[in-house]
Amino acid sequence: MTLQKVKGIPVALEGDRAVAEAMRQMNPDVVAAYPITPQTEIVMRFSDFVASGEVETEFIPVESEHASMSACIGASAAGGRVQTASSGAGIALMWEVLWVASGSRLPIVMHVVNRSLSAPLNIHCDHSDSIGMRDAGWVQLYDEDVQEAYDNAIQVVRIAEHPDVLLPTIHALDGFILGHSVERLEKLPDEAVTEFIGTYTPAYPLLDVEHPLSYGPMDLQDYFFEHKRQQAEAMVHALDVVAQVAEEYGDLTGRYHSLIEGYRLDDADFVTVMLGSTVGTAKCAVDLMREQGVKAGLLKIRCFRPFPAAAVAEALADRKAIAVLDRSLSFGAQINPLCLEVIGALYSHGFAPKLINYVYGLGGRDTVPAQICEIYQELVRIDREGVTGSVLRYLAVRD
Amino acid sequence: MVLNLEPISVERDLLAPGHRLCAGCAETIVVRQILHAVGEPVIVASSTGCLEVATSPYPYTSWRVPWIHSAFENAASTISGVETMYRALVKRGKIEDKGLKFVVFAGDGATYDIGLQFISGAMERGHRFLYVCLNNEAYMNTGIQRSSATPFGAWTTTSPVGKETPGKTQHRKDITAIFAAHNIPFVAQAAPHAWRDLMSKAKKAIAADGPSFINVIVPCQRGWRYAPGDTIELSRLAVDTCVWSLYEVVDGEWRLNYYPNPKKPVTDWLKSQGRFQHLLKPENKHVVDILQAEVDRQWTKLLERCKVS
Amino acid sequence: MKRDPANNISVTGVPSPKSWREIPIGGVITDAGNSEEYHTGGWRSFRPIWDWQKCVNCKVCWIYCPDGSIRIRDGAVAGIDLDYCKGCGICSKECPHDAIKMIEESAAEAEAKVKQ
Ligand SMILES: Cc1ncc(C[n+]2csc(CCOP(=O)(O)OP(=O)(O)O)c2C)c(N)n1
Ligand code: SF4
Ligand code: SF4
Numbered sequence: 001m002t003l004q005k006v007k008g009i010p011v012a013l014e015g016d017r018a019v020a021e022a023m024r025q026m027n028p029d030v031v032a033a034y035p036i037t038p039q040t041e042i043v044m045r046f047s048d049f050v051a052s053g054e055v056e057t058e059f060i061p062v063e064s065e066h067a068s069m070s071a072c073i074g075a076s077a078a079g080g081r082v083q084t085a086s087s088g089a090g091i092a093l094m095w096e097v098l099w100v101a102s103g104s105r106l107p108i109v110m111h112v113v114n115r116s117l118s119a120p121l122n123i124h125c126d127h128s129d130s131i132g133m134r135d136a137g138w139v140q141l142y143d144e145d146v147q148e149a150y151d152n153a154i155q156v157v158r159i160a161e162h163p164d165v166l167l168p169t170i171h172a173l174d175g176f177i178l179g180h181s182v183e184r185l186e187k188l189p190d191e192a193v194t195e196f197i198g199t200y201t202p203a204y205p206l207l208d209v210e211h212p213l214s215y216g217p218m219d220l221q222d223y224f225f226e227h228k229r230q231q232a233e234a235m236v237h238a239l240d241v242v243a244q245v246a247e248e249y250g251d252l253t254g255r256y257h258s259l260i261e262g263y264r265l266d267d268a269d270f271v272t273v274m275l276g277s278t279v280g281t282a283k284c285a286v287d288l289m290r291e292q293g294v295k296a297g298l299l300k301i302r303c304f305r306p307f308p309a310a311a312v313a314e315a316l317a318d319r320k321a322i323a324v325l326d327r328s329l330s331f332g333a334q335i336n337p338l339c340l341e342v343i344g345a346l347y348s349h350g351f352a353p354k355l356i357n358y359v360y361g362l363g364g365r366d367t368v369p370a371q372i373c374e375i376y377q378e379l380v381r382i383d384r385e386g387v388t389g390s391v392l393r394y395l396a397v398r399d
Numbered sequence: 400m401v402l403n404l405e406p407i408s409v410e411r412d413l414l415a416p417g418h419r420l421c422a423g424c425a426e427t428i429v430v431r432q433i434l435h436a437v438g439e440p441v442i443v444a445s446s447t448g449c450l451e452v453a454t455s456p457y458p459y460t461s462w463r464v465p466w467i468h469s470a471f472e473n474a475a476s477t478i479s480g481v482e483t484m485y486r487a488l489v490k491r492g493k494i495e496d497k498g499l500k501f502v503v504f505a506g507d508g509a510t511y512d513i514g515l516q517f518i519s520g521a522m523e524r525g526h527r528f529l530y531v532c533l534n535n536e537a538y539m540n541t542g543i544q545r546s547s548a549t550p551f552g553a554w555t556t557t558s559p560v561g562k563e564t565p566g567k568t569q570h571r572k573d574i575t576a577i578f579a580a581h582n583i584p585f586v587a588q589a590a591p592h593a594w595r596d597l598m599s600k601a602k603k604a605i606a607a608d609g610p611s612f613i614n615v616i617v618p619c620q621r622g623w624r625y626a627p628g629d630t631i632e633l634s635r636l637a638v639d640t641c642v643w644s645l646y647e648v649v650d651g652e653w654r655l656n657y658y659p660n661p662k663k664p665v666t667d668w669l670k671s672q673g674r675f676q677h678l679l680k681p682e683n684k685h686v687v688d689i690l691q692a693e694v695d696r697q698w699t700k701l702l703e704r705c706k707v708s
Numbered sequence: 709m710k711r712d713p714a715n716n717i718s719v720t721g722v723p724s725p726k727s728w729r730e731i732p733i734g735g736v737i738t739d740a741g742n743s744e745e746y747h748t749g750g751w752r753s754f755r756p757i758w759d760w761q762k763c764v765n766c767k768v769c770w771i772y773c774p775d776g777s778i779r780i781r782d783g784a785v786a787g788i789d790l791d792y793c794k795g796c797g798i799c800s801k802e803c804p805h806d807a808i809k810m811i812e813e814s815a816a817e818a819e820a821k822v823k824q
Contacts, residue, residue, distance in 0.1 A: 029484060029487040029488060029491065029493075030480065030483050030484050030487050032479075032480060032483075056487075056490065056491055057487070058483045058484075058486055058487040058490070060479060060480065060483050060524065061524065062476065062479075062520060062524075063516060063517070063519070063520030063523070064516065064517075064520070066472070066473065066476075066517075067473065067476040067479075067516075067517050067520055067521075068476075070469055070470070070473035070476035070477050070479075070480065070517065071476045071477070071479045071480035071483070072480060073469050073477060073480060074444070074467065074469070074476065074477035074478060074479060074480025074481040074482075074483075074484070075480035075481065075483055075484040075487075076480070076484075077467055077480075077481065078480065078481045078484035078485060078488075079484065079488070079494075080484045080487060080488050080493070082480075082484070096470055097469065097470055097473065100469050100470060104469075206442060206465045206467055206481060207442070207465070207481070207484070207485055207488070207494060207499065208465070209439065209440040209442070209464070209465060209497065209499065212462065212463060212464050212465045212466070213465055213466075214455055214460035214462050214465075214466045214467075215466065215467040215468065215469075216455075216467055216468035216469055217455035217456070217457045217458075217460060217468070218451065218452040218455050218456050218457060219457040220456070220457070222457065222458075223457050223458065224457075
């Protein structure tokens with residue numbers, strides 16, 4: 001596809017509204033969704049678009065999130081473009097059918113607004129919900145700011161529907177922190193979005209009565225594993241497709257986001273690694289540390305599934321010390337999900353730099369630049385003293 | 400609507416043979432009857448259960464029409480999605496309107512228990528589909544566990560017969576009335592021996608402008624413990640003893656479709672199946688009395704609803 | 709019937725082992741109704757024997773057979789499809805004219821051998 005760079009339209013929107021706006025522009029065939037804080041704003045806003053006729057979408061006001069994903073599965077298998085949105089408990093309730101969506105190779109798009117999981121009940125951001133579905137076979141992108149939430153919302157459609165991928169896909173924005181914060185962003189003209197996402201031709205449309213298909217058979221020892229192997233391969237393809245779509249989107253908008261992004265990384269000795277909105281906070285910390293003469297840098301992981309292991313290993317290979325920040329806690333694990341991936345990437349490429357893992361921001365606990373500066377200071381100390389100490393740490397929890 | 404087997408029997412079955420349901424299983428009798436009544440073009444969704452596993456052991460499928468299974472509880476939501484996408488694509492001119500029909504086949508476990516909310520939601524939203532409950536009164540696919548459709552006193556593997564309990568200790572719930580209370584255009588109970596009644600109900604249901612529900616009793620030789628050849632006879636006996644009544648609720652109006660004469664005692668029903676054998680012992684007479692009283696109570700209530708005196 | 713090679717299966721019912729590269733994705737089966745290649749007749753321990761002389765062609769057996777195994781030819785009942793009939797005995801029990809008898813499968817097989 002050859003795209004001409006288009007002039008963006010500056011707007012100020014909350015993250016949820018920016019996503020709803022992208023959905024309006026994409027005008028999917030079917031949306032099935034259920035309200036849950038902090039995603040509700042998306043469903044409400046999109047319902048307005050349906051009511052006012054600004055979209056042609058058929059909206060299914062389901063009675064639960066399990067039903068929303070189930071309806072998305074039916075609608076996607078039927079052979080059209082399908083989207084939903086959810087958070088926290090809603091995603092947990094979908095758990096069983098998240099696997100049905102990916103196992104059936106349905107390119108459903110879900111806009112995730114991150115929220116912690118009960119109990120105790122908490123509506124604020126952490127990544128327990130989307131990281132909790134990391135093994136469910138969905139492609140996962142994480143948004144740094146509202147602009148990226150908007151940009152990713154559009155790109156995921158292309159990724160999910162790519163013939164070499166055909167996997168359901170999420171992009172996740174931090175609840176409240178992005179979801180309910182007004183930021184300035186540039187949106188695309190409607191026609192540019194329409195053109196960018198193109199039309200969707202389903203590989204196996206259930207509605208084609210001339211060629212009857214059976215979806216979701218009982219698949220036992222003979223072929224189940226082969227079907228899982230296909231899914232694994234689709235994830236390998238997704239790695240290329242995420243990068244390629246990002247490139248095309250960059251040509252259109254001038255905003256290039258790839259699988260991973262470094263910030264002042266080239267000569268950095270001390271590096272933090274993370275997902276989501278904390279990247280913005282950490283950039284500020286990097287600048288502060290640089291002012292103090294510490295060679296700080298950061299690595300943002302935009303694409304968590306598939307995990308860009310080679311790129312991550314290459315980016316982190318020769319650093320003096322690394323801290324990986326996880327906004328979810330895998331109880332009983334030695335290290336947490338993002339860190340596990342990073343270590344896996346380094347080890348499999350023959351690197352073993354000094355590395356620690358912080359759990360941070362659970363239940364929306366604020367993370368500020370000063371705290372991240374302390375992490376950099378700790379990395380400096382580790383390098384100086386040559387002793388890593390405890391790998392697993394908790395940021396800003398009262399002792 | 401007079402149905403005649405002459406023209407129907409020359410039509411191809413939409414469910415191919417070679418499926419792996421047990422010999423004498425009523426589920427496929429009902430599926431065949433309903434699909435012959437509904438006809439093509441039709442899209443079918445199934446819940447997890449005997450029918451689903453036995454008609455789709457990969458790489459085989461018995462479905463000659465588009466068919467989708469997603470999970471145990473969500474067939475109603477799945478068909479909601481399919482039906483909505485159909486409307487969406489037709490509205491947007493992406494596909495042609497071929498008058499597609501949508502049918503769900505699901506077990507009683509999927510319908511009475513784990514899927515109740517999903518069905519209720521789909522009915523309230525008004526999707527146009529026929530939901531058929533293949534009611535064998537237990538979770539048969541997983542080995543005869545009780546459901547809320549299992550009758551009082553019945554043995555199942557999770558309502559076993561022991562010193563403390565004479566089989567299931569609760570009455571089944573009246574799911575047909577629950578769906579009738581959703582004020583959908585067509586709700587009915589049917590039985591496979593009464594094929595003409597069943598098939599004409601399927602025709603009315605699929606013609607309804609909105610959701611419809613048919614609860615069909617499907618005798619299960621393995622779970623109920625009887626000889627496979629007796630399936631249709633048991634269907635008949637269920638109706639003649641009033642443990643299963645044939646009626647329909649059309650636009651809110653209740654109509655009785657069959658009045659057994661004579662109304663046989665429930666003991667005839669109990670004697671016919673292994674799952675009730677313990678009830679025939681003298682010490683369990685009180686259980687039988689309770690069951691008969693409940694059957695009578697339900698029958699009287701039904702007659703009142705149908706304004707039959 | 710034309711078969712999709714991706715779902716190609718052998719008539720013996722043993723799936724030919726295909727690699728993950730050769731089968732449709734998502735577990736989708738593209739070959740509608742291919743279970744007819746799987747013969748369930750082997751499950752039978754009793755065999756229905758249809759007597760055309762008694763049969764009045766009411767098709768009661770056809771509407772009740774769970775396995776679609778009552779053959780219809782030119783609009784009339786034409787016997788039993790032994791490839792699929794599981795020998796449940798419903799047709800025999802329900803036939804209003806006593807036109808279908810159940811006999812032991814082993815006896816039927818022995819008889820068939822003698823005839824050969
Ligand atoms: C969420 C979930 N819970 C439990 C099961 C196990 N399971 C599969 S089928 C089934 C019972 C099906 O019973 P019913 O709906 O009555 O259908 P039948 O097999 O009797 O026709 C159960 C318990 C499952 N597949 N999914
Ligand atoms: S014995 Fe059963 S399976 Fe065989 S033809 Fe008769 S009804 Fe069908
Ligand atoms: S039920 Fe009996 S009489 Fe009727 S068609 Fe079948 S074999 Fe013939």
